Amino acid sequence: QVQLRESGPGLVNPSGTLSLTCAVSGGSISSTNWWIWIRQPPGKGLEWIGEIFHSGNTNYNPSLKSRVSISVDKSKNRFSLRLRSVTAADTAVYYCAKRGKYAFDIWGQGTMVTVSS
Amino acid sequence: QSALTQPASVSGSPGQSITISCTGTSSDVGGYNYVSWYQQHPGKAPKFMIYDVSNRPSGVSNRFSGSKSGNTASLTISGLQAEDEADYYCSSYTSSSSFYVFGTGTKVTVL
Numbered sequence: 001q002v003q004l005r006e007s008g009p010g011l012v013n014p015s016g017t018l019s020l021t022c023a024v025s026g027g028s029i030s031s032t033n034w035w036i037w038i039r040q041p042p043g044k045g046l047e048w049i050g051e052i053f054h055s056g057n058t059n060y061n062p063s064l065k066s067r068v069s070i071s072v073d074k075s076k077n078r079f080s081l082r083l084r085s086v087t088a089a090d091t092a093v094y095y096c097a098k099r100g101k102y103a104f105d106i107w108g109q110g111t112m113v114t115v116s117s
Numbered sequence: 118q119s120a121l122t123q124p125a126s127v128s129g130s131p132g133q134s135i136t137i138s139c140t141g142t143s144s145d146v147g148g149y150n151y152v153s154w155y156q157q158h159p160g161k162a163p164k165f166m167i168y169d170v171s172n173r174p175s176g177v178s179n180r181f182s183g184s185k186s187g188n189t190a191s192l193t194i195s196g197l198q199a200e201d202e203a204d205y206y207c208s209s210y211t212s213s214s215s216f217y218v219f220g221t222g223t224k225v226t227v228l
Contacts, residue, residue: 045120046155046163046206048217062118062214095162102210103153103168110162 002027004096004108012090012115018083022096022108029077030054034099037070037081039092040110047092051099052079086115118215121146121207128226134195137223139207140188145218147188151210154183154192158203166205167192194225202227 008020022035029035037049050060052070060068064083072079083090091114098106122140129135139146139154146152152170155163165174167183170190180195190209194201207220 045222046208046219048208048215048219051216059216061216101168102149102151103165104155104163104208105165105168105174107162107165 002098002106004098004106006094006096006108006111008111008113010112010114012086012113013117014087014115015085016115018081018086018090018094018113018115020081020094020096020111020113021078022080023076023078025077029072029079030074035070035072035079036097036099036104038095038097038104039090040095041089041092049081049083049094088115091115118211118213118218121209121218121220123205123207123220123223125221126224126226128228129194129197130228131197131199133197134193135197135225137192137194137205137207137225139190139192139209139220141190141209141211141218142188144213145209145211146185146190146207148212149210150185152183152185152190153208154181155206155208156201156203157206163206197227199227201225 003025005023034051036051052058067084069082093110095110096108097104154167157163170185171183205223
């Protein structure tokens with residue numbers, strides 16, 4: 001059974017870059033799945049950030065597209081999120097997930113990222 | 118792309134049935150049978166409950182069922198139990214450049 005685990009700094013300075021990694025275990029990142037980033041601001045709903053296929057193909061939420069990039073490292077069986085020019089509005093729990101066809105069937109436990117000086 | 122619309126809260130007594138609606142447009146809910154549902158307990162990651170409108174993944178109780186009519190999808194919880202108290206989110210594929218959109222979320226309270 002595939003498991004996902006997010007890691008990265010819990011505190012990022014305003015105007016800085018948020019960087020998170022999702023480690024994939026129990027399966028290969030090169031399988032026929034898309035790998036997802038989703039976030040949830042405190043007390044609010046879920047927001048799809050974007051996704052990547054093992055080939056490197058990506059799709060991004062248009063509202064974040066100018067600031068976000070997702071990459072994959074097949075040698076380490078992991079994928080990563082970078083979000084540039086962050087503000088307090090980017091404070092959220094960030095989840096990585098696997099998309100099986102058209103649903104998010106496996107989720108990481110989530111990691112809280114606070115944007116503050 | 119706006120979030121799909123869900124009621125902020127729904128409540129019911131143990132043993133009762135409740136239904137949560139998820140309203141979108143013909144570009145998402147109404148246009149595709151790619152609606153999924155997620156359960157989220159406080160401080161926990163969402164749990165995958167329903168996919169492709171009405172299919173349950175292995176291990177999900179058959180008390181949970183999904184359906185769709187036009188631009189509105191629904192999640193029904195029958196035989197409501199205390200453990201069902203949680204937030205519920207729908208999601209849909211969308212033909213807009215947003216690819217995937219979530220609902221606003223519904224808090225289910227077991228009275």
